[in-house]
Amino acid sequence: MNDIELYLKKRRTAREAVSCVKSGDWIDYGFCSQMPYDLDLALAERMREEPELTDLNFRGAVALRQPAVTALPDAAERITWNSWHCSAIERRLMEQGVAYYAPIRFSEMPRYYRENIQRVDVAMIQVSPMDNHGFFSFSLNTTYLAAMLERAKVIIVEVNPRMPVAFGGLGTAIHISRVDMVVEGEGHEIDQLPGLVPTEVDVAVARQIVPLIPDGACLQLGIGGMPNAVGGLLAHSDLKDLGIHTEMLTDCVVDLDEAGKLTGRNKNLDRGSAVFTFAAGTRRLYDFIHRNPTVLVAPVDYVNDIDVISTHDNVISINNTMEVDLFGQVSAETMGTRHISGAGGQQDFVLGAYRSKGGKSFICCSSVYLDKQGRAHSRLVPTITPGSIITSTRTNIHYLVTEYGMVNLKGLSAWQRAEGIISVAHPDFREELIAAAEKMHIWKRSNRR
Ligand SMILES: CC(=O)SCCNC(=O)CCNC(=O)[C@H](O)C(C)(C)COP(=O)(O)OP(=O)(O)OC[C@H]1O[C@@H](n2cnc3c(N)ncnc32)[C@H](O)[C@@H]1OP(=O)(O)O
Numbered sequence: 293m294n295d296i297e298l299y300l301k302k303r304r305t306a307r308e309a310v311s312c313v314k315s316g317d318w319i320d321y322g323f324c325s326q327m328p329y330d331l332d333l334a335l336a337e338r339m340r341e342e343p344e345l346t347d348l349n350f351r352g353a354v355a356l357r358q359p360a361v362t363a364l365p366d367a368a369e370r371i372t373w374n375s376w377h378c379s380a381i382e383r384r385l386m387e388q389g390v391a392y393y394a395p396i397r398f399s400e401m402p403r404y405y406r407e408n409i410q411r412v413d414v415a416m417i418q419v420s421p422m423d424n425h426g427f428f429s430f431s432l433n434t435t436y437l438a439a440m441l442e443r444a445k446v447i448i449v450e451v452n453p454r455m456p457v458a459f460g461g462l463g464t465a466i467h468i469s470r471v472d473m474v475v476e477g478e479g480h481e482i483d484q485l486p487g488l489v490p491t492e493v494d495v496a497v498a499r500q501i502v503p504l505i506p507d508g509a510c511l512q513l514g515i516g517g518m519p520n521a522v523g524g525l526l527a528h529s530d531l532k533d534l535g536i537h538t539e540m541l542t543d544c545v546v547d548l549d550e551a552g553k554l555t556g557r558n559k560n561l562d563r564g565s566a567v568f569t570f571a572a573g574t575r576r577l578y579d580f581i582h583r584n585p586t587v588l589v590a591p592v593d594y595v596n597d598i599d600v601i602s603t604h605d606n607v608i609s610i611n612n613t614m615e616v617d618l619f620g621q622v623s624a625e626t627m628g629t630r631h632i633s634g635a636g637g638q639q640d641f642v643l644g645a646y647r648s649k650g651g652k653s654f655i656c657c658s659s660v661y662l663d664k665q666g667r668a669h670s671r672l673v674p675t676i677t678p679g680s681i682i683t684s685t686r687t688n689i690h691y692l693v694t695e696y697g698m699v700n701l702k703g704l705s706a707w708q709r710a711e712g713i714i715s716v717a718h719p720d721f722r723e724e725l726i727a728a729a730e731k732m733h734i735w736k737r738s739n740r741r
């Protein structure tokens with residue numbers, strides 16, 4: 293049978309396809325905007341009609357739309373949503389007892405699927421339409437997909453013509469011969485992450501970082517508003533020949549490209565191409581990626597591998613955090629025991645950037661967090677809030693940046709680190725941080741430089 297005959301033979305309606313799901317199954321919904329649309333709606337409909345269909349475990353990450361199966365009135369009793377990285381939607385689901393976070397180091401995820409995860413009963417993902425060679429592109433989200441599909445007992449693809457085709461190698465697409473069922477979706481718009489307008493603080497932080505970026509640097513811009521602000525400033529800077537090797541691709545890559553900054557000329561791997569493992573942004577970004585030979589998608593165990601990252605010179609890694617303590621520990625995924633996001637690839641890029649010749653990693657935050665009552669809390673704290681998780685350890689952090697300044701913590705003694713961290717805190721909190729540092733015996737006034 294040729295590829296088209298296979299395709300036609302495997303074609304099903306969404307409702308027919310989800311009839312393979314059984315109570316107790318583990319179901320993978322792919323990553324971020326790859327989450328199925330019509331299959332998810334069909335499964336939720338089936339669950340409404342069949343109350344005995346229960347004990348379903350789902351895996352997904354960075355959901356930009358609420359999965360329909362999690363919106364069932366009895367979702368907490370019948371399903372568990374397991375997230376590799378929580379979006380705002382997923383953290384609400386955690387609070388409702390429907391979702392749980394699964395800790396990761398992003399670069400390791402393909403191995404989790406190949407060696408550690410016990411079951412992938414059904415995989416359902418959105419893909420681009422089949423190409424002339426019988427392949428469906430994983431599109432915006434390659435991440436750990438190839439490994440996950442190797443383990444899946446049943447593979448269902450939901451074809452969406454709005455899914456861009458991203459160029460990459462064999463690990464970035466699946467052939468019709470390996471697919472069990474093809475569902476032609478309704479062609480819903482792909483989930484988007486709206487552009488973030490940088491705040492004044494974001495811009496103040498970005499302004500300090502940009503002068504430390506050399507011509508020809510290779511950039512990783514993380515999730516959140518601050519890395520986007522840096523991208524925006526770079527587009528209007530005098531810098532030339534920037535390259536991209538990043539876990540997440542966002543709209544600012546289009547700004548850099550349109551400004552003529554993005555040549556990738558100095559990359560030591562994939563010269564000339566911007567490399568990513570997942571993309572989340574607006575339609576403008578998705579159109580930019582579509583069949584663009586200067587943009588390559590690759591599995592996360594390549595993109596986030598610290599040897600691969602550090603093969604490039606002058607890697608600049610920019611990530612955000614919620615708290616840093618006076619020891620230099622970085623907490624970017626929970627606030628106390630309240631889960632916010634996840635570890636993602638922060639550690640991969642912090643380690644990889646420092647290993648790169650001329651590389652620098654920047655951990656950024658606003659000096660204060662304003663709570664719902666408008667009260668300011670310092671993000672630089674004596675010790676991390678009890679219950680919070682450490683995302684990058686004190687030995688790994690390189691530069692810490694707030695709107696009040698920047699400090700390079702590598703090579704400093706404990707008292708110098710505490711002093712440096714206090715120097716970038718909000719002035720209103722410095723005295724109490726000094727008092728706390730003295731009490732913890734990590735700083736004394738006579739040490740002052
Ligand atoms: C992706 C790559 O390319 S590489 C790797 C990058 N990945 C990482 O660094 C992983 C960890 N980092 C992250 O997930 C993000 O950068 C974050 C969470 C630190 C910041 O992301 P942002 O989107 O800018 O966060 P934002 O300011 O919207 O805050 C997120 C939530 O945390 C809450 N929060 C943040 N700081 C605090 C605080 N100090 N106290 C209490 N709550 C807080 C906010 O209220 C918000 O919660 P809500 O929306 O449910 O009310």
Ligand SMILES: CCCC(=O)O
Pocket residue numbers: 353354376377398514515539540634635636637638
């Ligand atoms: C797991 C994807 C997001 C991140 O690394 O922050």
